[in-house]
Amino acid sequence: MVLTLMLGLPLVGALFILLLPETSENRSNIRNLNIMICFVNLLFSIFLLMNFNYAATADQFEESYNFLDLFYISYSLGINSLALFLIVLTNFIMFIIPFVNWDLEYKFKYSTICYLLLQTFILGTFTSLDLLLFYIFFELTLIPIFFIIFSWGGKDRVYAAYKLFFYTFTSSLFMLVGILYLASIHGLTSLKMVTGHGMADQFTQTILFLAFFGAFAIKIPLFPLHTWVPCAHVEAPTGGSIVLAALILKIGLFGMIRFAIPCFPLGFLVLRNTIIFLGVINIIYGSIMAMKQNDLKKITAYSSIAHIGFSVVGIGICTNESMLGSYIGMICNGIISASMFLIIGFLYERSKSRELGVVQGLAYLMPKYSVLSFIVFLATIGIPGTGSFISEFLITFGSFAYSKTLLLFLLFAMILGCLYPLKILSKTLWGIPQTPCELAPLRLHEKLVLTSFVSIILYVGIYPNSLISCFKKDVEKIVEKIDNIKMNNTEIKVE
Amino acid sequence: MNYVFSTFWSESILFTFILFATQFVPKKKEKYGILFKIFGFSLICISILILHTGANTTENFLKFLLFISAGMILVNIHQILIEDGIATQEWLILFLNILMGGLIAISSTNFLGFFIGLELQNLAFTVLSALKKDSEYSFEPSIKFFICNTLSIFFMLFGIAILYYALGTINFDLLNQKFETTSYTILGYASIAAAFCFKFGIFPFHEWMLDLYKGLDNASLLCFNTIFKVTIFAVALKLYSVIFIHIPWLQDLIIFLCIISMILSSIGGIGQSDPKRLLAYSTIGNGCFLALGIFNGMNQQNYIFYIFCYLITNMSTFFSLLFLKGNLRTGLIFTQSKLSTTFLISVLALGGIVPFPLFFAKILIFYRLIESRAYFSTFAAIISAIISMFFYLKLAKAAYTSHYEEEETIHFWKIFFPVLLAILLLFSFIWAPLLGAHLTNLLQ
Numbered sequence: 036m037v038l039t040l041m042l043g044l045p046l047v048g049a050l051f052i053l054l055l056p057e058t059s060e061n062r063s064n065i066r067n068l069n070i071m072i073c074f075v076n077l078l079f080s081i082f083l084l085m086n087f088n089y090a091a092t093a094d095q096f097e098e099s100y101n102f103l104d105l106f107y108i109s110y111s112l113g114i115n116s117l118a119l120f121l122i123v124l125t126n127f128i129m130f131i132i133p134f135v136n137w138d139l140e141y142k143f144k145y146s147t148i149c150y151l152l153l154q155t156f157i158l159g160t161f162t163s164l165d166l167l168l169f170y171i172f173f174e175l176t177l178i179p180i181f182f183i184i185f186s187w188g189g190k191d192r193v194y195a196a197y198k199l200f201f202y203t204f205t206s207s208l209f210m211l212v213g214i215l216y217l218a219s220i221h222g223l224t225s226l227k228m229v230t231g232h233g234m235a236d237q238f239t240q241t242i243l244f245l246a247f248f249g250a251f252a253i254k255i256p257l258f259p260l261h262t263w264v265p266c267a268h269v270e271a272p273t274g275g276s277i278v279l280a281a282l283i284l285k286i287g288l289f290g291m292i293r294f295a296i297p298c299f300p301l302g303f304l305v306l307r308n309t310i311i312f313l314g315v316i317n318i319i320y321g322s323i324m325a326m327k328q329n330d331l332k333k334i335t336a337y338s339s340i341a342h343i344g345f346s347v348v349g350i351g352i353c354t355n356e357s358m359l360g361s362y363i364g365m366i367c368n369g370i371i372s373a374s375m376f377l378i379i380g381f382l383y384e385r386s387k388s389r390e391l392g393v394v395q396g397l398a399y400l401m402p403k404y405s406v407l408s409f410i411v412f413l414a415t416i417g418i419p420g421t422g423s424f425i426s427e428f429l430i431t432f433g434s435f436a437y438s439k440t441l442l443l444f445l446l447f448a449m450i451l452g453c454l455y456p457l458k459i460l461s462k463t464l465w466g467i468p469q470t471p472c473e474l475a476p477l478r479l480h481e482k483l484v485l486t487s488f489v490s491i492i493l494y495v496g497i498y499p500n501s502l503i504s505c506f507k508k509d510v511e512k513i514v515e516k517i518d519n520i521k522m523n524n525t526e527i528k529v530e
Numbered sequence: 531m532n533y534v535f536s537t538f539w540s541e542s543i544l545f546t547f548i549l550f551a552t553q554f555v556p557k558k559k560e561k562y563g564i565l566f567k568i569f570g571f572s573l574i575c576i577s578i579l580i581l582h583t584g585a586n587t588t589e590n591f592l593k594f595l596l597f598i599s600a601g602m603i604l605v606n607i608h609q610i611l612i613e614d615g616i617a618t619q620e621w622l623i624l625f626l627n628i629l630m631g632g633l634i635a636i637s638s639t640n641f642l643g644f645f646i647g648l649e650l651q652n653l654a655f656t657v658l659s660a661l662k663k664d665s666e667y668s669f670e671p672s673i674k675f676f677i678c679n680t681l682s683i684f685f686m687l688f689g690i691a692i693l694y695y696a697l698g699t700i701n702f703d704l705l706n707q708k709f710e711t712t713s714y715t716i717l718g719y720a721s722i723a724a725a726f727c728f729k730f731g732i733f734p735f736h737e738w739m740l741d742l743y744k745g746l747d748n749a750s751l752l753c754f755n756t757i758f759k760v761t762i763f764a765v766a767l768k769l770y771s772v773i774f775i776h777i778p779w780l781q782d783l784i785i786f787l788c789i790i791s792m793i794l795s796s797i798g799g800i801g802q803s804d805p806k807r808l809l810a811y812s813t814i815g816n817g818c819f820l821a822l823g824i825f826n827g828m829n830q831q832n833y834i835f836y837i838f839c840y841l842i843t844n845m846s847t848f849f850s851l852l853f854l855k856g857n858l859r860t861g862l863i864f865t866q867s868k869l870s871t872t873f874l875i876s877v878l879a880l881g882g883i884v885p886f887p888l889f890f891a892k893i894l895i896f897y898r899l900i901e902s903r904a905y906f907s908t909f910a911a912i913i914s915a916i917i918s919m920f921f922y923l924k925l926a927k928a929a930y931t932s933h934y935e936e937e938e939t940i941h942f943w944k945i946f947f948p949v950l951l952a953i954l955l956l957f958s959f960i961w962a963p964l965l966g967a968h969l970t971n972l973l974q
Contacts, residue, residue, distance in 0.1 A: 103959075105966040106893050167893075174884040193927065197920075204883070204919055208912045212896060219901045 038112040041079040048072040049151040057144040073130040080126040107218040111164040116506035129154045134480045153179040166214045166224040188270040195270035198263040206250040213246030244302025247295040254287030258316045268336035273380030281369035311351035317344030322451035331379045331389045339372040349430040357433025358510045364426030374488035378408045385474040395466035416453040422495030562618045563608045570604030592764045599756045627654035632761035641690045641700040652679045659750045671745030678738040682728030689721035733791035743810035752848045788818040789910040796917035823895035831969040832894040839887035846951035847876035872952040881922040887958035
């Protein structure tokens, strides 16, 4: 019941806010209500964290109602530890969003509603145990983010919103067909039924895996299908960028780990080399493109693409270490890219420019801001002591067992990955302010938000064991399943 | 005896209504509004009666849909007719005749009743669409509609005559029993199939529909898209169980044509800027998608469920378009925010994305396609869904861009009905399973 409550609260809150009139006096009421809802949801996630049994591998807090049976959907929710941390991340980021949108005036009420709806839908994707229910939430996330970009975005917002919509809509329809194929075999599409039943043959699994992988690859985003991401990030408002980078793009990787790989292990084994290849291309391509850009948001978008490439490679390698690394990478990337967008948003509010090199010498102008952004950019590089180092290290370590060539590529990619943050640092924080301009220092809520992000990055980097011990069991379960299948099917080409 | 009574009482009441409408209309034109509302509410009452007292057959549900949609239209349409300068009394009578034609076509047990019903609809609609006398465009679609539909009905009559010559009967049940493949029966069935394609707007015979949509006034368009369409969908169901089920190659041919017209309609919609023409393409696409389902052996309760969802979505779209006067200016969201939001929701719902009822209906059809291993059809349906989503969004986009002029806003109670429909669309995940389960229980 706790999961349904958690999902339902933002939805009910959104409906309630819809009934409130949008006046300037009401704005603070709406904001307070929003913060309260998000805070209660944060409490829910803390409750989940406290009551979760980390020793067990089965799904917990399960609940199931069958009122949508007719459409082959069962409303069944449940979480494992992999979903748990993403839920905490979601609730945390969504708690931050009202503070980010503090100064928003244009249709404030509807913006709040969009974000609250988005929270429900994203939580839905992380908690659903039924494939079709997952699909429904997966596609539902599209509508609020579409409107967020469409209504509160930049100059080219219409184009960006369309691109986002069509990429995701196209790929997800193929996933729908895949799910309905499973429904036609098993009757229902609950995760237990699909993973528990006898496996289909290799060809069918490969096709089904492709259908799922296509949908997730666009969300991740993987190399040839990534073009919507820079567009969407550049045009989206700061809040939208944060949600997009930190949460919506993580649905893709989560879907891979939670649904695609356990449901179609044979298909995964057939395609894993391709996945690793695409992941490596993502890292190299993302880093090179990030170096070429001048718009700070575009740089962040490409850096996010590059970082997510590491996680994809980790999933493709599929050893205990690499999987752990890619999961930590997912969470860290969420927080790092969110904080990068936040930093850029703060700068943009003050200087009205996102161009690299327009405002220099921030270390003089805004020293406190500069310290925090310095740490974030170092985390992007993957300096030891930050969370992204742990993930990159674990993935690189895992790649030893897979292939030495891959290891070389990964090392090369890591070097590439440290160039563009340094470029940003040298062109924004350092240097002498060219024009005498005064930038307002960070306000209290802005400081709080940014500091909390930075502290999480450092915490994961310094004491990763506290996280790893929590989701180790679930990762091992997936890897063990894949290993077993590898042993039993010797004809599959592994190397 | 009971069966015959339950089949025909609704038509009898409707006939009385038509008589009333011709004889006892008030002299003052201002009072027509009340008359429309009384008629509308009585039709809604009849629809509820049909649901509760009639036999649980597919025909009765289709009749229910016809009555309830007609009732809703009558309750809401009067003001629009006045604003469009259309003679309301004539409109009412013709509209009821169209409804009558649909009912006869649905409840007939032989091809003759079928023919009479469709022909009655044709004639009534021809006049109805030409009622807006001050517009030169309204005459053109009326004539086009008349010529095209008379041609199609002629094909049907030709087919019926040949069938009668070959098999000695035009009763559906007897035709099913006596079926044999001779060159005569094939010719007869094929010409009926051609007529069906014409009515449905399937690929080589779809052009008339596009022209019709462009020229028609809004009220007639609404009538065409609800009453007329439901009748045609009902006809498809009946023809499938009588004709197509026996002749596999004809089935395959129509499935193939449906696939082509789905893709054509989605591609054709991209370049269009006129909202009505866009909606015409959307109608063709949706209809062909439904036809794909029925020709792949989808069961009747799911078919009715789809029709119901389609009807609600369409009514919501067209009503909001009616109140916007068919004119999608930029910046509508600022001047008429409720109405433009309603329009946006309806258009997204037409695209069949997630929380809306057509999504659930789409799941049922996709499931059926996959279950019968019709992968090519599935693939085509996906492609066309993606492309047509583009023009649905294009329709929505017009309202949301930011140039606008100040304009009077419409009073909320006037647009209450489309807003209500939009709310229904949004909360479909509550009623869709209930309705689906109800239909499954009753029609099994």
